[in-house]
Amino acid sequence: MPVALCAMSHSPLMGRNDPEQEVIDAVDAAFDHARRFVADFAPDLIVIFAPDHYNGVFYDLLPPFCIGAAAQSVGDYGTEAGPLDVDRDAAYAVAREVLDSGIDVAFSERMHVDHGFAQALQLLVGSITAVPTVPIFINSVAEPLGPVSRVRLLGETVGRAAAKLDKRVLFVGSGGLSHDPPVPQFATAPEEVRERLIDGRNPSAAERDAREQRVITAGRDFAAGTAAIQPLNPEWDRHLLDVLASGDLEQIDAWTNDWFVEQAGHSSHEVRTWIAAYAAMSAAGKYRVTSTFYREIHEWIAGFGITTAVAVDE
Numbered sequence: 001m002p003v004a005l006c007a008m009s010h011s012p013l014m015g016r017n018d019p020e021q022e023v024i025d026a027v028d029a030a031f032d033h034a035r036r037f038v039a040d041f042a043p044d045l046i047v048i049f050a051p052d053h054y055n056g057v058f059y060d061l062l063p064p065f066c067i068g069a070a071a072q073s074v075g076d077y078g079t080e081a082g083p084l085d086v087d088r089d090a091a092y093a094v095a096r097e098v099l100d101s102g103i104d105v106a107f108s109e110r111m112h113v114d115h116g117f118a119q120a121l122q123l124l125v126g127s128i129t130a131v132p133t134v135p136i137f138i139n140s141v142a143e144p145l146g147p148v149s150r151v152r153l154l155g156e157t158v159g160r161a162a163a164k165l166d167k168r169v170l171f172v173g174s175g176g177l178s179h180d181p182p183v184p185q186f187a188t189a190p191e192e193v194r195e196r197l198i199d200g201r202n203p204s205a206a207e208r209d210a211r212e213q214r215v216i217t218a219g220r221d222f223a224a225g226t227a228a229i230q231p232l233n234p235e236w237d238r239h240l241l242d243v244l245a246s247g248d249l250e251q252i253d254a255w256t257n258d259w260f261v262e263q264a265g266h267s268s269h270e271v272r273t274w275i276a277a278y279a280a281m282s283a284a285g286k287y288r289v290t291s292t293f294y295r296e297i298h299e300w301i302a303g304f305g306i307t308t309a310v311a312v313d314e
Ligand SMILES: O=C(O)/C=C/c1cccc(O)c1O
Pocket: 010, 011, 012, 013, 053, 175, 176, 179, 181, 183, 212, 215, 267, 270, 300, 301, 302
């Protein structure tokens, strides 16, 4: 059955700490294009790969990957809260295929997700319930991380499983590109923050607000050039976009996790979601990137990209 792809950066600072109007207009136009692309494709199912930012997944039990058969959005940064419309049968089918292929994916009947999933679904299809989904969490934040080659293999297997579903499947990757927002690192966090990283579910409204305000302020400082945040790396971002568009994804296997951080910041690991989505596309054969948007947006602490791709009939 037909497959298509939309990979996009997210940033919860959108609408809260905005760049100049010309940039907003350009992003809006790119999202309009992506929305038309998705509407024209008319997916029966969205398989979405996204990270979490210590809102749904914590160090009390931290899998590299998790497929949700049911999922609940926490509604951080004003994103839509509540249950996603998860296609449970499809989630089980995908999980079986992934496990059969030897990839030890975790599985959840109550996955908690944050803006990584919700913002992408809201921007592309209007809501977290507009189209049935299979949500797939990819740890991109909490070290230690496995090699990126495993993400590519996960994506390929998910793509093979999706091809057997007899549905029109849109693969979405949500995250990246180069960026290093102040998401805490367990290794360097003070004790009270560590406790939150281990078991931080259901923060009070005041706790959530304080945390979000800290990131919004960091975005303002970054745009003003006064934040101690690793710079964006547009050259690295464009190289990644070129590699993904080339279809030669195996070259990514040689990239080390340290290299991602050196080049593009800790949260550049979020491009794992793009790599998985493109690898899923590759399982159906050759693909062609049909649109690419890229801007450095300091206000949103993001090398900000949006791409779409279609399968090529051979
Ligand atoms: O506050 C967080 O949890 C994350 C914020 C953020 C900021 C900019 C880009 C991103 O991908 C983010 O997740």
